Amino acid sequence: MYQLGFIGAGKLAGSVIRGLMRAKFCAPENIIASEPNEQTRSALQEETGASVTADNIDVARNAGVILVGVKPGMVLDVLRDLASQVENKPVISLAGGVRIASMEKVANARFMRALTNTPSAICRAATGVTRGSRSAKDDVDQAMKIFGAIGVAVEVTEPQIEVVTALSGSGPAFVYMIIDALAKGGSQLGLPENLSGELAIQTVIGAAELMRESKMSAEELVRMVVTPGGTTAAGLAVMEKMKTSESLIAAVEVATKRGQEMAKENS
Numbered sequence: 001m002y003q004l005g006f007i008g009a010g011k012l013a014g015s016v017i018r019g020l021m022r023a024k025f026c027a028p029e030n031i032i033a034s035e036p037n038e039q040t041r042s043a044l045q046e047e048t049g050a051s052v053t054a055d056n057i058d059v060a061r062n063a064g065v066i067l068v069g070v071k072p073g074m075v076l077d078v079l080r081d082l083a084s085q086v087e088n089k090p091v092i093s094l095a096g097g098v099r100i101a102s103m104e105k106v107a108n109a110r111f112m113r114a115l116t117n118t119p120s121a122i123c124r125a126a127t128g129v130t131r132g133s134r135s136a137k138d139d140v141d142q143a144m145k146i147f148g149a150i151g152v153a154v155e156v157t158e159p160q161i162e163v164v165t166a167l168s169g170s171g172p173a174f175v176y177m178i179i180d181a182l183a184k185g186g187s188q189l190g191l192p193e194n195l196s197g198e199l200a201i202q203t204v205i206g207a208a209e210l211m212r213e214s215k216m217s218a219e220e221l222v223r224m225v226v227t228p229g230g231t232t233a234a235g236l237a238v239m240e241k242m243k244t245s246e247s248l249i250a251a252v253e254v255a256t257k258r259g260q261e262m263a264k265e266n267s
Contacts, residue, residue, distance in 0.1 A: 004146070006033035007056050007078060009044050012094055014067025015121035019150035021048045021228055023123050034059045052204055060085035065092065065134050065142060066109070071218045072097045076106050083107040090139040092146075096165040097262025098133040099157060112143050115164045116151075123151025125151030126171070128164030162263070166255030174251055 006013050017031060022102050028049030034056045035041040045052045053059065060066055060082040071080055072095040079086070083106065091109040093100075094116065103111045112135055116127035127147040131140050140155065147153035179200045185237060186196030211221060226232045239245070 002032040002063040003030035005059035006067050008069035009033040009035035017119045021118040023149040025149040065090050067091045079107045097259050098266045099263045102267045120150045123150045126168035127153040128156045130158045130161045162259040165259045166252045170255045
């Protein structure tokens with residue numbers, strides 16, 4: 001019996017496995033993952049030491065907790081195929097846009113959802129966990145321990161988890177675009193690309209860590225940087241004119257809406 005079993009070990013599920021190994025959550029031999037792509041499967045085994053297979057049934061039959069990391073459009077079909085193997089087991093879906101009620105219709109498992117992100121690979125994940133109608137307290141506690149080991153984990157309601165999908169799941173891509181834009185701004189004005197990129201990354205890391213540790217609001221932290229009539233004030237004026245904040249808010253809103261649409265498509 002394996003402690004954790006992953007159905008699918010691609011980008012997101014693979015990141016979770018790598019994070020769990022980095023955090024020493026359990027021994028590599030306590031994890032088994034099924035993955036159809038041989039190259040992905042081999043790379044994961046070589047890097048983490050986890051057991052791998054091409055057969056989903058091996059995972060569903062032999063693991064205590066099942067984590068489903070396949071694409072949203074495949075989740076319900078995969079669960080139908082594994083219904084007898086996952087009966088009355090805790091099953092955690094990592095997929096956006098597939099609601100618990102839809103999963104509960106196709107298999108008699110104790111379903112939960114955990115919407116996380118790829119920084120889980122370095123134990124910096126932001127994860128929202130939601131319970132299903134059959135979830136026991138121990139199931140939720142276990143899910144929170146799993147995802148708490150690789151970052152920040154919070155319990156939310158299912159309607160809220162669509163927002164988590166947009167904010168935390170899609171959010172890293174939005175941040176990468178901000179970093180890239182900052183770096184390009186520096187390189188276009190004369191900094192070497194490698195130095196500009198390194199400074200942009202460290203600037204974002206430092207700003208985020210200061211916000212976390214100081215517990216200060218964004219408004220308070222902005223005031224610490226701005227000097228009236230200075231360089232920061234000039235830059236912020238341009239950002240306000242170009243509606244930078246509004247565009248990021250809109251990105252979260254439209255990503256949330258798309259998750260809600262996907263839930264209807266996968267019902």
